[in-house]
Amino acid sequence: MPQYLLSIYQGDGGTPGPEVLDPIMENLATLNREMKAAGAWVFSAGLHPASSATVLRPRDGDVLMTDGPYTEGKEHLGGFTVIQAPDLDAALEWGGRLARAIGLLPIEVRPLADEAESCDPPGA
Template identity: 70%
Template sequence: MPQYLLSVYQPDTDEPPSAEFLAPIRRDLETLNAEMKAAGAWVFAAGLFPADTATVLRHKGDEILTTDGPYVEGKEHLGGFTIVEAPDLDAALAWGRRLARATTLPIEVRPLQDGPSE
């Protein structure tokens, strides 16, 4: 069955949201993850540390350059992701819509390639 990446984008801010703000989001996310697992759609999910903890490796000439922080500066960054199995894009989008409601954040839905590219 095809797999899809549901990417969660969160705003870059100096202060994390309050515990009171996050409590209902965490509750709704736990409920959604349980429903995905029960439906056999859930494959893997993870949250990420803030973008400023990233290290970017870039090939240039004969060297690999290492820089701290995200690849690009932006107003949003990848904050987490879920991988689901779904029969088609419409079904994956349905899970993505539910994830957007649960997290209150933008969700990008993208199919995973079936295997290594030639």
């Protein structure tokens, strides 16, 4: 069954207080239980702040390391869920439910390349 990445984008800045965050975490726990019961849930994770990222870039046969996120922006990837769904419409339904559970942040739904696609060299 195809898998999809549901990416949660959040604005830069501090974490909301418990009055905002606690109901969101309860909603997410409920949604994760529903995804698991439906056989859609594969994996979920939250991420540390973008400021904790290290970017590695190949440069002249070496690897250059820089602190911070890959791009400068007002939003960054804050967490994600990998689901399996029969088709994009079903994945979008789960993505919409995730957006409603969080209530504040945009969700990007993107198909994952299957193993054969991700291992083939470009143009193969």
